[in-house]
Amino acid sequence: MAKEAEHMPVYEFECPKCSMNVTKLCRLGTDGSEIQCPLCHVFGLKRKLSRFASPGTGDV
Numbered sequence: 001m002a003k004e005a006e007h008m009p010v011y012e013f014e015c016p017k018c019s020m021n022v023t024k025l026c027r028l029g030t031d032g033s034e035i036q037c038p039l040c041h042v043f044g045l046k047r048k049l050s051r052f053a054s055p056g057t058g059d060v
Contacts, residue, residue: 013045021048 011030013022015037022045032045
């Protein structure tokens with residue numbers, strides 16, 4: 001794995017046209033404007049608020 005990929009978060013996006021959900025490994029702070037929907041090919045996906053788990057919290 002490349003060194004820069006070790007610090008890249010996984011974001012969830014939703015297509016404003018077809019509502020497809022897309023999960024992508026992206027640079028920190030990516031807003032989705034340059035990401036293309038794999039289904040309808042529209043650019044400008046909207047980043048969704050994602051849940052995450054922290055070590056020791058019991059969240060899964």
